[in-house]
Amino acid sequence: MVTAFPAPIDFEADGKQFGHITIPHSRHDSAWGSILIPILCVKNGTGPTVLLTGGNHGDEYEGPVALMKLARTLEPGRVQGRVIVVPALNVPAVLANRRTSPIDGGNLNRLFPGDPRGSPTQRIAHYVQTELLPRADVVVDLHSGGSSLDFVPTVVMHALPNPDMHARTLAALQAFGAPIGLVLEELDAQGMMDSAAEDMGKLFLSTELGGGATLTPERVAIAERGVANLLAHFGLVEGPAAEPAPATRVMCVPDTSWYVLSRADGIFEPLVDLGAAVTVGQVLAQVHDPADPLGDPAPHHAGQSGTVVAKRAMARCTLGDSLFVLAENYPNARESAADAD
Ligand code: CA
Numbered sequence: 001m002v003t004a005f006p007a008p009i010d011f012e013a014d015g016k017q018f019g020h021i022t023i024p025h026s027r028h029d030s031a032w033g034s035i036l037i038p039i040l041c042v043k044n045g046t047g048p049t050v051l052l053t054g055g056n057h058g059d060e061y062e063g064p065v066a067l068m069k070l071a072r073t074l075e076p077g078r079v080q081g082r083v084i085v086v087p088a089l090n091v092p093a094v095l096a097n098r099r100t101s102p103i104d105g106g107n108l109n110r111l112f113p114g115d116p117r118g119s120p121t122q123r124i125a126h127y128v129q130t131e132l133l134p135r136a137d138v139v140v141d142l143h144s145g146g147s148s149l150d151f152v153p154t155v156v157m158h159a160l161p162n163p164d165m166h167a168r169t170l171a172a173l174q175a176f177g178a179p180i181g182l183v184l185e186e187l188d189a190q191g192m193m194d195s196a197a198e199d200m201g202k203l204f205l206s207t208e209l210g211g212g213a214t215l216t217p218e219r220v221a222i223a224e225r226g227v228a229n230l231l232a233h234f235g236l237v238e239g240p241a242a243e244p245a246p247a248t249r250v251m252c253v254p255d256t257s258w259y260v261l262s263r264a265d266g267i268f269e270p271l272v273d274l275g276a277a278v279t280v281g282q283v284l285a286q287v288h289d290p291a292d293p294l295g296d297p298a299p300h301h302a303g304q305s306g307t308v309v310a311k312r313a314m315a316r317c318t319l320g321d322s323l324f325v326l327a328e329n330y331p332n333a334r335e336s337a338a339d340a341d
Helices: 062-073 091-096 120-135 163-176 193-199 217-233 333-340
Strands: 015-024 034-044 049-054 081-086 138-142 149-151 154-158 180-184 203-208 249-253 259-261 266-270 283-288 298-301 306-312 322-329
Touching: 015 120, 034 091, 034 120, 049 062, 049 120, 049 217, 062 081, 062 138, 062 217, 081 120, 120 193, 138 193, 138 217, 154 163, 163 180, 163 203, 163 217, 163 249, 193 203, 203 217, 249 306, 266 306, 266 322, 283 322
Parallel strands: 049 081, 049 138, 138 203, 154 180, 180 249
Antiparallel strands: 015 034, 034 081, 149 306, 154 203, 249 322, 259 322, 266 283, 283 298, 306 322
């Protein structure tokens, strides 16, 4: 039998299928060409559907590597339900080592719900919005800090208005087993896959597993273990699928005063590292101006007392860059007061 290429996926069929999401992309060197995005569907009987995606931002590699390793090993005999895996959602960006698409400059995670007649990145968003999210019960979009940021390996959820959904998402966040779990109030949720999934009532988790467009053995292991733990948590595979994870420290970033933004253009010298406990007013960094070697570097202070969960990965900084993100334990005093109301 001759199989058409790219093979279409039948999401309702039992078994392990590999195919491609096909996004038409006519260009000088490929007039009738397409972008082919690898996709895997492993289904066995009835059960929940978990959608696992990586490479939403192209320069974040923990997710793609962990999901490719899962794709090679996941067999339908071990699964009850359906697992859909897209290791490199914005594959042109992944191959270009760019956060955004080298084709149209699109930031996939700001283009939801997408546009079927739009640019290639808008069309990827539209496919996810219309074909993948509606089929899923649980959506896990694996991110990290990318070229410019570095995180303590973290699993992320949003503070949700529905208490039951909030509790179920918090339980999943703890099951993932990253060192830190962040409960975020999103500052700029417009166009994100997160909001698209949550608006459909899907249980959604994201991650910030590291960064600097690099990989370490520890961070890849956290990604692999986290995904395996979630599949066990939702009953898709017999658990525990991986060795037990250390307890997750659940934290939050209450508002923008927990971000340290660069107020100078120059060279960012961090004085503390990821995971450091810092106090309000502490000098966390100084920014040197190469044009003024005898001048004092600009000190940058902590606006709050907390833990450094993210740090700029690049030494070169300009005005407004995030140098650090601080977090505190969750629930914090404010959340506890709200619970008591
Ligand atoms: Ca990201």
